[in-house]
Amino acid sequence: xxxxxxxxxxxxxxxxxxxxxxxxxxxxxxxxxxxxTKSQPIYFAxxxxxxxxxxxxxxxxxxxxxPDGKEMILALINAGEVFGEMSILxxxxxxxxxxxxxxxxxxxxxxxxxxxxxxxxxxINNKITRLIGLRLRKYSKHIEDLVFKDATGRxxxxxxxxxxEQGKKIGDEIFVKPFLTHKDIAELTACSRQTVNFILTDxxxxxxxxxxxxxxxxxxxxxxxxxxxVLK
Numbered sequence: 382x383x384x385x386x387x388x389x390x391x392x393x394x395x396x397x398x399x400x401x402x403x404x405x406x407x408x409x410x411x412x413x414x415x416x417x418t419k420s421q422p423i424y425f426a427x428x429x430x431x432x433x434x435x436x437x438x439x440x441x442x443x444x445x446x447x448p449d450g451k452e453m454i455l456a457l458i459n460a461g462e463v464f465g466e467m468s469i470l471x472x473x474x475x476x477x478x479x480x481x482x483x484x485x486x487x488x489x490x491x492x493x494x495x496x497x498x499x500x501x502x503x504x505i506n507n508k509i510t511r512l513i514g515l516r517l518r519k520y521s522k523h524i525e526d527l528v529f530k531d532a533t534g535r536x537x538x539x540x541x542x543x544x545x546e547q548g549k550k551i552g553d554e555i556f557v558k559p560f561l562t563h564k565d566i567a568e569l570t571a572c573s574r575q576t577v578n579f580i581l582t583d584x585x586x587x588x589x590x591x592x593x594x595x596x597x598x599x600x601x602x603x604x605x606x607x608x609x610x611v612l613k
Contacts, residue, residue, distance in 0.1 A: 394435055394488075395461060396512075399504050411494040416486055423479040423487065430468040430475050432489045436460055439485030442565070444478045454569040455520060457482070457561075459547060466513055468492040469499075482565075527571050530609075535570040536580045537609040540590065544599055555599040560592055 397408065414437075417423055423434065423441065441458040455477055458464045464479060469492050490498075499506040526538050548555040563581070567574045584590045589605060591598040599605065 394437070396435075396463065396505065396508055400502065404498075404502060408490075408498065411498065412488045412490045414486065414488050416484065417481040419481055419484050421481050423481060423485075424465070424475055426475050426478050428475045430465070430472040431492055432465060433463065433468055433492055433495050434465045434479075435488040435490075436462055436464065437486045437488060439481060439483035441485060442480050442482050444480065444568070445476070446478070452568055453571060454565065455523065456516075457569070463509075463512060466509065466516065469496055469509065470513065532570070532572045532576050533580055534609055536566065536572065536577060537584075537605050539566060539570050540597070540599070541602075541605055541609055543597070544602070548599070553600075555602060557597040557599075559595055560597040562594075 397405065400408065412435075417439075419439075426445065436458050438460050440460070441464060443455045443458065443464060444452050445455060446452050456464075458479075465475075467476075499509060526535050530538060543557055543561075544555045548557045550556075561569075563574050563577045566572075566581075567577045570577065572580075581590070581592065584605075585592065587604075589599075589601045591600065
């Protein structure tokens with residue numbers, strides 16, 4: 382099979398599903414595709430906010446670092462999602478770091494080119510506006526979890542969010558592939574790695590979940606929801 386082209390990846394991005402061939406060719410011409418190897422930065426905090434990114438392969442984590450050097454993951458970006466979208470809201474400099482969790486394939490478009498493009502395509506403009514609203518609400522919920530929930534509540538809430546976004550239901554179980562390292566979960570939930578290990582092991586012993594390095598299996602979603610204080 383021949384190597385997939387940049388246009389192929391763009392055409393298979395849900396955000397652009399309504400565009401005709403002419404507009405897809407314009408999008409192809411203003412975008413550039415590049416690979417980023419695992420653990421490498423895509424951009425740093427305080428870098429000029431000049432591009433919007435479309436992740437076609439791999440996973441990316443968005444992080445911030447406190448004055449004492451502690452890293453906190455704000456969000457995980459999966460294949461098929463947009464990041465760096467705040468650049469089109471006149472953000473001058475980045476406020477977070479974007480780091481590749483896996484080997485990634487990314488399409489990047491200059492914010493000026495993209496703003497000009499979506500002005501001529503109102504359907505895309507509306508989708509981007511909704512995307513930004515959803516992303517801000519997700520950040521807000523994440524912060525609320527960090528402030529108001531104990532360690533167990535934060536980890537359980539994270540598992541439920543992961544299942545909702547990436548899970549595949551098979552029978553009564555929910556499968557999530559790939560699973561994250563305990564270190565990444567610790568950074569996402571503001572817990573120590575030891576605390577995350579204790580909570581996940583306890584949930585596995587109770588047969589609520591099962592996991593290994595490659596996957597997470599949720600056996601009892603209702604029990605998780607009770608622990609997180611979430612109604613179905």
